Amino acid sequence: MTSDMPYIVADIGGTNARFGLVSPNSSAANGYTIEAQQTFPSGNFENIDQATEHYLEALNMPKIAGACLAVAGPVTGDQIKVTNLNWSFSRAEVERKLNLTNLKVINDFAAHAFAAPLVARHNLININQGEHSVGSPIAVLGPGTGFGAAGLIPNGNSWMVLPAEGGHISLAAKTQQQAELVRILAQRFEHVSVETIFSGPGLGNLYQALGELEAHPFESMLAPEICKQALTDPSSLACRTLGLFCHWLGQATGDLALALGANGGVYLGGGILLRFSDFLLNSDFMLGFVAKGQMTEIMHKIPVNLVTEGNSALLGAAAYFDQTQ
Numbered sequence: 525m526t527s528d529m530p531y532i533v534a535d536i537g538g539t540n541a542r543f544g545l546v547s548p549n550s551s552a553a554n555g556y557t558i559e560a561q562q563t564f565p566s567g568n569f570e571n572i573d574q575a576t577e578h579y580l581e582a583l584n585m586p587k588i589a590g591a592c593l594a595v596a597g598p599v600t601g602d603q604i605k606v607t608n609l610n611w612s613f614s615r616a617e618v619e620r621k622l623n624l625t626n627l628k629v630i631n632d633f634a635a636h637a638f639a640a641p642l643v644a645r646h647n648l649i650n651i652n653q654g655e656h657s658v659g660s661p662i663a664v665l666g667p668g669t670g671f672g673a674a675g676l677i678p679n680g681n682s683w684m685v686l687p688a689e690g691g692h693i694s695l696a697a698k699t700q701q702q703a704e705l706v707r708i709l710a711q712r713f714e715h716v717s718v719e720t721i722f723s724g725p726g727l728g729n730l731y732q733a734l735g736e737l738e739a740h741p742f743e744s745m746l747a748p749e750i751c752k753q754a755l756t757d758p759s760s761l762a763c764r765t766l767g768l769f770c771h772w773l774g775q776a777t778g779d780l781a782l783a784l785g786a787n788g789g790v791y792l793g794g795g796i797l798l799r800f801s802d803f804l805l806n807s808d809f810m811l812g813f814v815a816k817g818q819m820t821e822i823m824h825k826i827p828v829n830l831v832t833e834g835n836s837a838l839l840g841a842a843a844y845f846d847q848t849q
Contacts (some may be wrong), residue, residue: 528548528589529548530545530547530589531588531589531593531626531845532546532576532579532580532586532590533545533546533591533593534575534591534592534594535837535838535841536593536596536606537566537595537606537632537669537701537795538566538607538608538609538668538669538670539565539566539668540564540565540566541565541566542563542835542837542838543562543563544559544561544838545583545585545588546559547559547637550745556839556843557719558835560583561838562582563719564578564579566611567609570826571613572593572618573613573789576591576618577622578719585655585664585743587636588624589625589626590625590626590627590628590630591624591626591845592842592844592845593630594630594841595630595631595632596609596631596632596669596688597632599629599634601628602615602756604629607762608670609809615629627848628706628844628848629687630687631670631672631687633674633675633793635675635688635839636664636791636837637674637685637840638662638664638683638685638839638840638843638844638847639833639839640662640676640726640840642831642839642840642843648829648831649829649832650789651809653827654826654827655801655827656827657787658788659678660678660785662676662788662790662791663675663676663781663786663791664676665777665780665793665794666793666794666796666797667719667725667726667795668724669723669724669725669774669795671690671718671719671726672793673688673690673723674686674688675784678788682847686784692715692718693717693718693729694716694717694718694775695716696775698775698812698815701737701768704737705730705733708733709729712720713729714727721769721772722776724760724795725747727747727751727769727796728750730769731750734761735761736742739811740761742761745762749762749801751766751799752763754766754800754803756770766800768803770803770809770812771807771809772812773805773809773812776812777813777828778812778815781823782816782823787822787825790827792831793830793831797830798832801830810828816846817835
C-alpha cells in the first residue's frame with residue numbers, strides 16, 4: 525500500500541544523519557522518489573527528536589503522512605538506543621514530541637535489506653557471479669561507523685527482514701597471524717568483535733595491531749588516511765592492513781552467509797568499502813569467503829555484490845513504511 529501523502533525517511537548512524545522526503549505516486553523504476561535530501565553530522569544533536577525536528581523545520585511542509593527512521597542499533601521495543609551514539613529514546617515519546625501520526629523505527633541494516641531487491645543493477649559491483657537461487661535468503665551486511673548485518677527471508681510472494689547484530693559476534697581467527705592480532709586487540713578491548721576491526725574506527729585498530737605485531741614503526745591514522753596511503757604505496761603498513769582487512773572481511777562475510785543460508789546472494793554495503801572498491805575486487809576477499817571446508821563448493825555459488833547506491837537505507841525505509849501501512 526503506497527501512502528497518498530509525502531513521508532520522511534532517515535538513515536541515522538554514528539557519524540551522519542541522512543533525511544529525505546518520499547513523494548507519493550512515484551514514477552521511479554524502484555517505486556520511490558526521495559527528494560529534499562539533507563545530511564547532518566549526528567553529533568550536532570543531543571537526540572533523534574532534535575535531528576528530525578531540525579530536518580522538519582528546514583522542510584517547512586505542513587502535512588506529512590509520517591516518518592520511518594532507520595537507526596544503527598537494535599530495535600526490539602519502544603525504548604531504543606543508537607549503538608555508536610549516546611542516544612536513547614522512546615519511539616512513542618518522539619512521535620508525540622514531533623506531532624507525528626505515524627512514526628516507524630527500524631534497524632538501519634534492516635532498511636538496507638528491504639532495499640536489496642529494489643537496487644538497480646547499475647548500482648551494483650559484482651564481486652562473485654555465483655548462481656542466484658530464487659526464493660533463498662539474502663544477506664545484507666557491511667562496515668561503516670559500526671558493522672551492520674541483516675537477513676532477507678522469503679515469505680510467500682514477499683520478503684521478511686531478519687534484523688541482526690552481526691557486528692557484535694566474536695571475531696574468529698583462522699590463521700596464526702589473525703590469532704596474534706586478536707590477542708593484541710584483546711589487551712585493549714574487553715570483547716574483540718567483528719566490529720572491532722570491520723568498521724571505520726576498526727580499520728585504525730587493525731592498523732595499530734598489525735604495526736605492533738610486525739614491530740613496525742607507525743603513527744595512529746584514521747580510516748581515510750589508511751585507505752589513501754594503502755592505495756598509493758603498495759609497500760606500506762597501510763596497504764598490508766587493507767589487504768588483511770579485505771581477506772578477513774571475506775571470512776566473516778562467508779560465516780554470516782552460511783549462518784543465514786544466504787544462497788540468494790550477499791549484498792555488501794556500509795560507508796567504508798566504496799573508498800577502495802577496486803582494491804577490494806583485486807584482494808583476497810573471495811579467498812576468505814569461500815574457504816569453508818566442506819561448504820567451499822556451495823560458497824562459490826553464492827552471488828556477492830557491492831552496493832554503490834548511497835541511499836539504499838532511505839530506499840529501504842521507504843519500502844518498510846509502505847509495506848506496514
